[in-house]
Amino acid sequence: MVLNLVKMITMANMLSMFILMEVVAGGFRFGVDGLRMDYYIMSCPFAESIVKNTVNRALQDDPTLAAALVRMHFHDCFIEGCDGSILIDSTKDNTAEKDSPGNLSLRGYEVIDDAKEQLEDQCPGIVSCADIVAMAARDAIFWSEGPVYDIPKGRKDGRRSKIEDTINLPFPTFNTSELISAFGKRGFTAQEMVALSGAHTLGVARCSSFKNRLSNADANLDSEFAKTLSKTCSAGDNAEQPFDATQNTFDNFYFNALIRKSGVLFSDQVLYTTPRTRNIVYGYAMNQAMFFFDFQQAMVKMGKVDVKEGSNGEVRQNCRKIN
Numbered sequence: 001m002v003l004n005l006v007k008m009i010t011m012a013n014m015l016s017m018f019i020l021m022e023v024v025a026g027g028f029r030f031g032v033d034g035l036r037m038d039y040y041i042m043s044c045p046f047a048e049s050i051v052k053n054t055v056n057r058a059l060q061d062d063p064t065l066a067a068a069l070v071r072m073h074f075h076d077c078f079i080e081g082c083d084g085s086i087l088i089d090s091t092k093d094n095t096a097e098k099d100s101p102g103n104l105s106l107r108g109y110e111v112i113d114d115a116k117e118q119l120e121d122q123c124p125g126i127v128s129c130a131d132i133v134a135m136a137a138r139d140a141i142f143w144s145e146g147p148v149y150d151i152p153k154g155r156k157d158g159r160r161s162k163i164e165d166t167i168n169l170p171f172p173t174f175n176t177s178e179l180i181s182a183f184g185k186r187g188f189t190a191q192e193m194v195a196l197s198g199a200h201t202l203g204v205a206r207c208s209s210f211k212n213r214l215s216n217a218d219a220n221l222d223s224e225f226a227k228t229l230s231k232t233c234s235a236g237d238n239a240e241q242p243f244d245a246t247q248n249t250f251d252n253f254y255f256n257a258l259i260r261k262s263g264v265l266f267s268d269q270v271l272y273t274t275p276r277t278r279n280i281v282y283g284y285a286m287n288q289a290m291f292f293f294d295f296q297q298a299m300v301k302m303g304k305v306d307v308k309e310g311s312n313g314e315v316r317q318n319c320r321k322i323n
Ligand code: HEM
Pocket: 064, 066, 067, 068, 070, 071, 074, 104, 105, 107, 170, 171, 172, 173, 174, 179, 196, 197, 199, 200, 202, 203, 204, 205, 206, 207, 208, 209, 265, 267
């Protein structure tokens, strides 16, 4: 009897502790960044499905847009936070992020516009462009057979988009320490940086992004693959080289290519040549499920970088223009 009472009290204590922990954890997740999985459940219940259907339709016509949408989310988040700043068009008085050389080959803006138009019809002024970009990237990854995951929503759109901010993007000439430091500045570990680089399982790079590797002998570049790259470049600076053998499928072939010294960018190959990150690459090459798991976690985290809340942002009417 007494024992039971003690047990009950302990249980009650534990329960209240759990509740306390929930509140603390909840406060951190939802209070600080203000994002919620069910953010649009009342205000725009079909937001997720509208974006998904729009992305699916676009990718059926052009599967290479999957890579573009994933990269768009990355560029959005790394400059000024995930606030849709990448979507802003330049004006007479302002040269926007998208017109920097770093924008090279960013595409897919019309997919975001298409989704936005439908959302404005259904629930005007509710769904931010930043959230559309984040959802579109997630849906593109799923469409390409990558991991499926839920993302929190509630990002506000920013009011700044300046060409000079794009200096904060990592360059393809970065070595591992520079990559670790660039991602570290935004709160990512080396492991998360490697996992996120795995997005290069989708898409292509242009010759201009890697041709500097071809001018001198590089012990970390497979000689046969060097010939492939040279051949691509013989068609000019804009000629496209797929990152791996399956450019529209989200898999771990990218990491296997690095092991074969067949990484396209210098910043890809260094992940395998330097001891600091070599084992992570090796692990992902051997175990796709582990890559998928780490990638989705890192993507959710990337989607929270410097998110704007409340009056720090707005919900743009047109993703290309500040209200
Ligand atoms: C680690 C540092 C990174 C560097 C230095 C880098 C650099 C680049 C470069 C130079 C290109 C090719 C652009 C071109 O020549 O057209 C590219 C393409 C791409 N990047 Fe990255 N990137 C990095 C990380 C990321 C991350 C974190 C993501 C997404 C989570 C990402 C997603 C993509 C995708 C999907 C493409 C292909 C785009 C297409 O085919 O249209 N990259 N990246």
